[in-house]
Amino acid sequence: MKELDKAIRQSLSADDAELFDRLDADQALQRQVLATFQGKLRWFNAVGWVAGLAMFTAACFFSWQFVQAVEVGEMLRWGAAAAVAFAGVLLIKVWFWLEMQKNAIVRELKRLELQVVSLAAQLRQP
Numbered sequence: 679m680k681e682l683d684k685a686i687r688q689s690l691s692a693d694d695a696e697l698f699d700r701l702d703a704d705q706a707l708q709r710q711v712l713a714t715f716q717g718k719l720r721w722f723n724a725v726g727w728v729a730g731l732a733m734f735t736a737a738c739f740f741s742w743q744f745v746q747a748v749e750v751g752e753m754l755r756w757g758a759a760a761a762v763a764f765a766g767v768l769l770i771k772v773w774f775w776l777e778m779q780k781n782a783i784v785r786e787l788k789r790l791e792l793q794v795v796s797l798a799a800q801l802r803q804p
Contacts, residue, residue, distance in 0.1 A: 710778045725779065730770040737763030767788075 705713075714723045740760035747753040 703781075710781065711774075713781050714774060714777050723774070726770055726773065730767055730774075733766040733770065735765050737767060 714720075737760050742789055744753055744756035747756055748751055755762050
């Protein structure tokens with residue numbers, strides 16, 4: 679695959695090669711997380727991060743109250759609240775992982791489109 683990438687880079691113009699490098703598949707996790715805050719849904723992702731932090735804080739508080747509870751009924755209520763809050767945190771994290779996966783797939787599709795356009799341009803030349 680590296681040889682194919684090298685051959686494609688050699689056939690691309692300077693602008694296309696820069697775009698190809700920018701769409702590199704091996705992005706660090708931090709870059710993938712920051713990429714969720716770009717685009718049309720960046721405000722929604724920011725709200726999701728804030729909600730996730732709020733739910734985690736609430737889950738920690740509920741867990742502490744569960745540990746401090748004296749009666750069984752009180753323990754059940756705090757434990758259930760902590761479980762629901764931790765489940766909410768889990769759902770938000772899964773949603774963000776899906777967002778990052780979607781961004782990775784879109785990035786790969788753009789690389790593939792660039793490769794197809796490059797190949798089509800090569801075939802048109804005599």
